[in-house]
Amino acid sequence: MPDKLTNGKLITCILPKGRAYGLQQALMEERDIHSVNFHRARGVGRTQITARGIGEQQEKEILEAIVSEDVADELFQFMFFKGEMDQPHGGFIYMTSLPSATEMLIPDLPLEAS
Numbered sequence: 001m002p003d004k005l006t007n008g009k010l011i012t013c014i015l016p017k018g019r020a021y022g023l024q025q026a027l028m029e030e031r032d033i034h035s036v037n038f039h040r041a042r043g044v045g046r047t048q049i050t051a052r053g054i055g056e057q058q059e060k061e062i063l064e065a066i067v068s069e070d071v072a073d074e075l076f077q078f079m080f081f082k083g084e085m086d087q088p089h090g091g092f093i094y095m096t097s098l099p100s101a102t103e104m105l106i107p108d109l110p111l112e113a114s
Contacts, residue, residue, distance in 0.1 A: 008098040009072035013063040013083055015091040020061035023083045027065060031078065038063040060091075066101050 020038035027033040042059050067075050076095055084090045
């Protein structure tokens with residue numbers, strides 16, 4: 001049975017393309033946090049394309065980490081600075097409460113006979 005986390009926090013980072021993988025690796029290597037996932041998204045930026053009057057398409061990476069409430073503030077600060085969100089156009093970060101979360105585990109599979 002997977003472990004259940006109660007009173008956890010979901011930390012979400014919206015980062016420029018190419019930054020999420022490095023932050024994910026830093027969380028795993030430096031903080032031993034393995035409940036991290038990232039994916040890519042596109043959206044319309046604030047820059048106007050004058051000919052059409054719409055924003056420019058931008059690709060972003062969204063990194064999400066589920067952590068316990070007691071280490072959430074410390075990891076939030078670590079992620080903010082390690083992900084370079086303190087720099088102009090560095091992205092943004094926010095945290096939401098999770099009443100409960102379940103750890104996802106990959107089952108052990110038997111070795112195939114060749």
